[in-house]
Amino acid sequence: MMDKLIFGRYIPGDSLIHRLDPRTKLMSAIFFIIIIFLANNLWTYLALAVFVGLAVSLSQVSLKFFINGIKPLLWLILFTVILQVLFTSGQTIFFSWGPIILSKEGLINGGFIFMRFVLIIFMSTLLTLTTMPLSLSDAIEYLLRPFGKIGVPVHEIALMLSIALRFVPTLMDETEKIMNAQRARGIDFGEGNIYEQMKSIVPLLIPLFVSSFNRAEELATAMEARGYKGGEGRTKYRQLIWKRRDTLAMSSFVVLVAVLIVFRT
Amino acid sequence: MDIRFEEVGYTYQKGTPFQSRALYDINLSIKDASYTALVGHTGSGKSTVLQHLNALKKPTEGTITIGDRLITPTTDNKGLKSLRKKVGIVFQFPEAQLFEETIAKDIAFGPKNFGVSEEEAIERARVLLPQVGLDESFMERSPFDLSGGQMRRVAIAGVLAMEPEVLVLDEPTAGLDPQGRKEIMDMFYDLYKTQGLTIVLVTHQMDDVAHYADHMVILEQGTVKREGSPRELFRESEWLSSMQLGVPSTVAFALKLEDKFGWTFDRLPMSTDELALEIKKNLGGNVGERV
Numbered sequence: 001m002m003d004k005l006i007f008g009r010y011i012p013g014d015s016l017i018h019r020l021d022p023r024t025k026l027m028s029a030i031f032f033i034i035i036i037f038l039a040n041n042l043w044t045y046l047a048l049a050v051f052v053g054l055a056v057s058l059s060q061v062s063l064k065f066f067i068n069g070i071k072p073l074l075w076l077i078l079f080t081v082i083l084q085v086l087f088t089s090g091q092t093i094f095f096s097w098g099p100i101i102l103s104k105e106g107l108i109n110g111g112f113i114f115m116r117f118v119l120i121i122f123m124s125t126l127l128t129l130t131t132m133p134l135s136l137s138d139a140i141e142y143l144l145r146p147f148g149k150i151g152v153p154v155h156e157i158a159l160m161l162s163i164a165l166r167f168v169p170t171l172m173d174e175t176e177k178i179m180n181a182q183r184a185r186g187i188d189f190g191e192g193n194i195y196e197q198m199k200s201i202v203p204l205l206i207p208l209f210v211s212s213f214n215r216a217e218e219l220a221t222a223m224e225a226r227g228y229k230g231g232e233g234r235t236k237y238r239q240l241i242w243k244r245r246d247t248l249a250m251s252s253f254v255v256l257v258a259v260l261i262v263f264r265t
Numbered sequence: 266m267d268i269r270f271e272e273v274g275y276t277y278q279k280g281t282p283f284q285s286r287a288l289y290d291i292n293l294s295i296k297d298a299s300y301t302a303l304v305g306h307t308g309s310g311k312s313t314v315l316q317h318l319n320a321l322k323k324p325t326e327g328t329i330t331i332g333d334r335l336i337t338p339t340t341d342n343k344g345l346k347s348l349r350k351k352v353g354i355v356f357q358f359p360e361a362q363l364f365e366e367t368i369a370k371d372i373a374f375g376p377k378n379f380g381v382s383e384e385e386a387i388e389r390a391r392v393l394l395p396q397v398g399l400d401e402s403f404m405e406r407s408p409f410d411l412s413g414g415q416m417r418r419v420a421i422a423g424v425l426a427m428e429p430e431v432l433v434l435d436e437p438t439a440g441l442d443p444q445g446r447k448e449i450m451d452m453f454y455d456l457y458k459t460q461g462l463t464i465v466l467v468t469h470q471m472d473d474v475a476h477y478a479d480h481m482v483i484l485e486q487g488t489v490k491r492e493g494s495p496r497e498l499f500r501e502s503e504w505l506s507s508m509q510l511g512v513p514s515t516v517a518f519a520l521k522l523e524d525k526f527g528w529t530f531d532r533l534p535m536s537t538d539e540l541a542l543e544i545k546k547n548l549g550g551n552v553g554e555r556v
Binding site: 180210211 | 316321374378
């Protein structure tokens with residue numbers, strides 16, 4: 001079940017994209033999601049697709065991973081696209097039956113929404129596939145830093161984030177173990193009616209919560225014992241260094257935005 | 266109940282880019298009412314084998330016969346419950362599986378899932394608590410108030426309450442104090458002797474293997490390397506250490522004596538008593554009653 005989950009997984013590698021600064025990659029992904037709404041015709045979408053295609057091929061990660069990243073969201077995408085196709089009215093109507101209308105505009109809109117979904121998912125999958133979760137949380141800490149001035153506890157958020165990321169696989173293992181132990185005691189997960197299925201979750205959830213509480217307590221003790229006193233006056237082991245290639249990567253967005261603005265209608 | 270593996274292989278995440286082969290070519294049989302020890306270096310596939318013993322995992326190649334059930338890669342997940350009742354597994358650190366409000370309820374949870382009535386299940390808990398070294402006053406307490414060792418005992422009682430025919434133990438004494446270890450291991454041995462339970466023990470404690478098991482299976486990198494009685498296999502101490510395994514302390518001591526004094530041991534000592542007897546024999550048997 002959980003081993004099929006590709007989203008949020010890191011594939012080690014040494015490509016150009018892997019070596020980019022995590023801040024660059026995070027900002028690129030966010031920026032990309034914003035500028036995707038600039039696109040409104042075939043040419044602009046084509047430009048975005050070429051851009052994403054280039055980034056994907058530079059990352060040297062097999063396309064299979066990206067396609068797998070789409071799979072869990074496939075139903076959401078289809079649902080949205082179909083709604084868009086069936087309920088958009090326009091000038092050229094091919095078919096209509098009550099409120100359901102099949103129009104040229106609807107088809108085009110559906111196609112664009114599909115492209116938007118795929119491109120955004122590809123871009124965010126690219127971010128998680130090529131960036132270690134810990135460097136990602138470093139990047140988030142750095143980018144949030146300005147908000148510290150208005151009282152946002154940036155260090156705490158970053159710390160929680162990196163601890164959470166660190167414990168995702170551990171908790172997954174733990175879940176699997178407890179599931180197995182309860183299955184060996186006669187629980188069938190995912191069988192029976194909804195009420196029975198909900199009931200079978202209890203022997204999984206309670207031990208998971210209890211072990212998380214215990215783990216949190218142990219971790220807090222261990223951190224204190226090693227002299228952790230909060231964010232004030234800490235130095236960093238993992239330094240983020242902005243290189244020339246990061247500037248280059250970010251400036252490629254200037255070109256992209258220029259292309260989008262020129263070609264959009 | 267016999268368990269037989271034929272040409273069993275298992276691949277994790279088959280068909281994905283992350284697939285990894287954990288087991289291949291496993292042929293082994295666990296006879297009814299035997300005490301089998303499964304040993305091997307960390308990551309040799311012991312835990313994967315263990316999860317096949319009650320069909321928590323199904324082989325991706327080969328077949329497994331558990332009693333009269335045949336498990337193949339295409340076996341349906343439904344109807345495996347009756348199998349899980351017969352093969353009880355005590356997982357590593359089983360205290361993580363406790364969840365009910367009271368200890369009695371938690372012990373009764375397994376039997377109830379297999380259709381035993383509430384009263385009878387609670388009754389079984391009452392009988393089992395003293396067996397695992399706790400008394401009846403624990404019945405109504407919360408499992409989360411106990412010490413780690415006591416929680417372990419409750420979890421073990423919860424598996425025993427299902428009255429399995431085969432008991433699979435994955436390092437049941439890891440993290441317990443020496444006294445607790447011996448008590449628990451002796452209890453399992455007692456069940457094996459008096460109730461004819463089949464026991465499969467996964468462990469790194471060679472002393473336990475020597476002391477309790479009558480059959481030993483050595484796994485290495487996902488396949489069975491050797492199989493036989495502990496007395497036979499412990500003879501090859503050099504081969505064992507090349508597998509990153511050791512020999513029991515009695516054997517280690519005997520081997521040192523062989524080395525130093527040129528003694529020979531016809532029977533490799535599996536316990537301190539046997540070691541004493543062998544030493545006596547080597548000294549000419551004239552040491553008298555003091556040995």
